[in-house]
Amino acid sequence: MKIAVYGASGYQGKLVLAELAHRNIDILLVGRNATRLRGAATTVGIADAGQRVADTDDHGALVAAFRECDAVINCAGPFTSSGHAVVRAAIAAGSHYVDTAGEQLYHKTVFDTFGGDAERAGVTVVPAANDACVPGDLIARLLAERVQPIEEITVSHFIVGGGSSRGSLRSVVETIDVIKAGGLSYDDGDWRTGTPARHASVTLPGASQPTEVMKFPIAEVVTIPRHTQVRHVESLVGAALGARLGTPLTPQIIDSLPEGPTEEDRRTQRFTYLIDAVGRDGRSARGVVHGHDTYGITAVIAVEAARRLVADGAKAGVLAPAQAYDPTSFLNFLATHGVSWTITVSDLPTAQQ
Numbered sequence: 001m002k003i004a005v006y007g008a009s010g011y012q013g014k015l016v017l018a019e020l021a022h023r024n025i026d027i028l029l030v031g032r033n034a035t036r037l038r039g040a041a042t043t044v045g046i047a048d049a050g051q052r053v054a055d056t057d058d059h060g061a062l063v064a065a066f067r068e069c070d071a072v073i074n075c076a077g078p079f080t081s082s083g084h085a086v087v088r089a090a091i092a093a094g095s096h097y098v099d100t101a102g103e104q105l106y107h108k109t110v111f112d113t114f115g116g117d118a119e120r121a122g123v124t125v126v127p128a129a130n131d132a133c134v135p136g137d138l139i140a141r142l143l144a145e146r147v148q149p150i151e152e153i154t155v156s157h158f159i160v161g162g163g164s165s166r167g168s169l170r171s172v173v174e175t176i177d178v179i180k181a182g183g184l185s186y187d188d189g190d191w192r193t194g195t196p197a198r199h200a201s202v203t204l205p206g207a208s209q210p211t212e213v214m215k216f217p218i219a220e221v222v223t224i225p226r227h228t229q230v231r232h233v234e235s236l237v238g239a240a241l242g243a244r245l246g247t248p249l250t251p252q253i254i255d256s257l258p259e260g261p262t263e264e265d266r267r268t269q270r271f272t273y274l275i276d277a278v279g280r281d282g283r284s285a286r287g288v289v290h291g292h293d294t295y296g297i298t299a300v301i302a303v304e305a306a307r308r309l310v311a312d313g314a315k316a317g318v319l320a321p322a323q324a325y326d327p328t329s330f331l332n333f334l335a336t337h338g339v340s341w342t343i344t345v346s347d348l349p350t351a352q353q
């Protein structure tokens with residue numbers, strides 16, 4: 001099996017390269033700058049791995065590079081401006097595609113634009129193969145099997161410590177208007193902007209007091225309704241993040257920052273993702289995902305997501321994680337990488353890892 005990494009020279013790209021090397025998977029580094037690709041290969045200790053230069057405006061070069069591979073992992077953000085070219089080339093090359101994107105409207109446009117092309121090419125595309133969307137989407141599917149019919153699903157993200165990579169901050173800047181407006185909600189069969197959040201606070205597991213939250217564009221709002229009948233889906237983050245978004249970020253400020261969190265930052269960072277489902281009969285179910293090191297876990301998830309598409313196969317098309325993978329099997333794989341998950345239905349624990 002051979003996997004191409006586009007944006008291989010970036011912070012996330014190098015973590016993905018290291019994970020592929022750890023899993024003994026053949027690697028092709030692809031990106032727009034030969035020097036930076038060589039540097040990344042050397043840093044990761046894979047100087048002999050294949051390298052191809054291909055800019056996003058050179059469709060032919062991208063396709064030629066991806067044709068050598070079974071799958072593409074795209075780590076080149078911001079995705080809103082450059083992602084579509086990479087998806088289009090992967091499909092043309094007949095290579096499966098996953099990416100690490102966290103840009104909600106980008107995900108929506110990948111589903112809207114490429115479904116038919118991917119089906120005709122026999123290629124599977126899974127956007128948002130990252131630390132949050134994969135476990136959140138898979139757990140939403142497991143909740144739906146326990147609480148039916150579902151009135152609403154709320155996805156809430158809480159991350160403590162760690163910091164952001166320069167690339168993540170560039171994605172924030174590129175999509176700041178969408179972020180400030182809260183992004184999409186799903187209501188009665190369609191995705192809409194401008195819908196106020198139903199929830200102003202969320203009670204974290206073990207907490208006695210609720211935490212204030214704000215609406216935030218998260219990929220799971222786009223993916224969950226692909227496989228689960230639900231009237232309303234919204235996504236939230238702790239309101240403290242809102243205050244931080246008020247601080248102006250310029251490209252110059254971002255360029256002056258370190259490339260990304262240090263090993264120590266990654267080790268001490270903690271994330272909690274909550275997926276709350278409420279049935280129309282009033283029953284409720286909660287999925288909880290705990291872990292640390294969002295970038296390290298994103299590398300593990302992106303590699304496993306691509307590997308499973310090649311090794312196990314999935315339906316052709318643009319798919320949500322729960323359409324491409326068996327939820328319990330993938331979640332149990334993540335548990336072996338320090339990502340714990342629980343599902344509780346109406347306060348009765350029914351599954352635990």
Ligand SMILES: NC(=O)c1ccc[n+]([C@@H]2O[C@H](COP(=O)([O-])OP(=O)(O)OC[C@H]3O[C@@H](n4cnc5c(N)ncnc54)[C@H](OP(=O)(O)O)[C@@H]3O)[C@@H](O)[C@H]2O)c1
Pocket residue numbers: 006007008009010011012013031032033036055056075076077078079081082100101102103130131132133165166167168169170171259260294295298
């Ligand atoms: N949960 C999540 O939402 C989540 C988790 C992890 C990562 N991410 C996303 O992953 C992305 C990557 O982050 P990072 O920290 O690795 O960023 P980074 O260090 O800035 O790296 C970006 C990579 O993309 C390439 N690139 C950027 N713009 C390009 C363009 N127009 N054409 C071709 N290549 C381009 C860069 O190539 P050069 O070296 O040539 O500049 C570099 O290889 C970000 O969008 C981040 O938000 C999201």
